[in-house]
Amino acid sequence: MTSPIPERGLTAEEHAALASSLAARLDPDRRDSSTLWLTVAAAAQAHAAAAAALRANPALAFALSGLPPCGATVRDARGAGSGSWCSRRVGPCPYPGAAHGYVTVVTTGERRYTPCAATGDLLAHEDDDHG
């Protein structure tokens, strides 16, 4: 499958940070029915909901982290080429229990991603000729 990359919005962490920041403004001792207090409370809860929703979606883990979901097909826009392959660590595996997943490479400018399982890290194999 090709994982669609969503439009860039706030990450789950950014939503969570906003929720925390807003919630920190809500002094329980000064709780009242003012518009400001209620609005901040509503915004905090809304951001917390967004954070929870985004965190729960594995496809977004890729879109927001730049790492592909296991088993997904990704496209690399750098162009085709040939050469030896090198591997580099691109980050910790973001997918718990992703032992069987891997990313297949496609199209132009191949870039392969190996399963996370072996090392716990996601490795990218890139054509040396592409630098």
Add this chain to the structure above:
Amino acid sequence: MAETASEGPLPGPADLDALAASVLTLATAIKPDPVRGTRDEWQAYQYARHAADDLASAAVMLARAGSG
């Protein structure tokens, strides 16, 4: 901490979209008078507007990524 959202079923894109619409309605309702609005009123309005925008964006992201 605003962790109440972690209780119960997780919201999907439609839920976030509805939430965004709700917060936008709130923002519209509390939009202060351009002349007489207080700082607090404007701040509340801005919080609501920003939250509505962020939620709408999150709903789009979730929908495009697939919620299931």
